[in-house]
Amino acid sequence: MTALPEPPPAPVSAPLGPSLPPPRGSRAWTITLAVLLLAALAGLAFFLVQSIDAQRRLGELERRIDEQQRQIEDQDRTIREQQERVDEKEAFGAAMRALMGDAAALNGTVVGGVVPLADYAALAAEAWASRWDGDAMAAVIARAEEARASLDARRSAAEAEVAQNASGTAFETAIDELGGGFATSVLDDASATCGRPAYGCVSSDVPTVIHFDAAGNGQPYMTDWLRTGIAYHEFAHVLQFTHPEASEGVADSVFGGDYEVMADCFALTLLPGWTLDHTVWVSDFEYWEVSIGYGVACDAGQQQAIRDWYGALPLVVEPISQ
Secondary structure (H helix, E strand, O other): OOOOOOOOOOOOOOOOOOOOOOOOOHHHHHHHHHHHHHHHHHHHHHHHHHHHHHHHHHHHHHHHHHHHHHHHHHHHHHHHHHHHHHHHHHHHHHHHHHHHHHHHOOOOOOOOOOOOHHHHHHHHHHHHHOOOOHHHHHHHHHHHHHHHHHHHHHHHHHHHHHHOOOOOOHHHHHHHHHHOOOOEEEEEOHHHHHOOOOOEEEOOOOOOEEEEEHHHHOOOOOOHHHHHHHHHHHHHHHHHHHOHHHHHHHHHHHOOOOHHHHHHHHHHHHOOOOOOEEEEEOOOOOEEEEEOOOOOOOOHHHHHHHHHHHHOOOOOOOOOOO
16 A cells, blocks of 8 residues: 655745845944935035135235235335425525525626526415425426526626737727626727717617717827727616616606716716816817817716716615525
């Protein structure tokens, strides 16, 4: 007899995959990493913020440094400019002192206009007004130096004039003594210059040049004494032209406006022994009766007026203040 097989065991339902317990600590690591990441991000953000702030502060510091540097440069420039102005003022002062020193050396000169003191005063005033303008000050200094050069050239010319007698006449000798070389004389056709017969003539166009008549100089009766008296008369005209205001007052109030009679009186007053009428002997038996002038001999009061007028004419150089 055959035995029956045992029935197979009942199937067991198994899970689709293994069911493993969750690993220990994985959640903690995840949180830790997240925290670290956040911390890193926060640190990076802080660093970025700090870097930006540092750059901002650095920029601000650089701006402050630049501003301070500009201020320092401005101050340096201001100091330099102030020093330049001081130097320019000192340079002008030196130029003016030299100019006025040369002018003062001509004190006593009676020919007017030799030293243009009004022009020098105007230079000083302009320098004061331009004391903060470098270019303007440089120009004023240059003009002061040019004025000195011009004055020195005129003085040198006067010295040369006195040192020689180009015409070889008593006319020129007298004029050099009276004018110190600042009035000159020429021997030419004075009658043509004057527009009428004359021994001498002075033109208002060039009042420091006296024209003596060559024809008159050659007359047989002409003597050095007559030449000297004629020179005094003509020099009076030089003074009248170069001191117009002072001369007009005397001419009008004392001589009735007659400048020729005033010039005659100048010669009569300042040339001892001079007269208007002369007897010139040319031999033991021959002589000339010569009248020089306009026939009016001035009185004592008029002569004193001439002395006062002439005594007020000499140049007096005084300091010029700014």
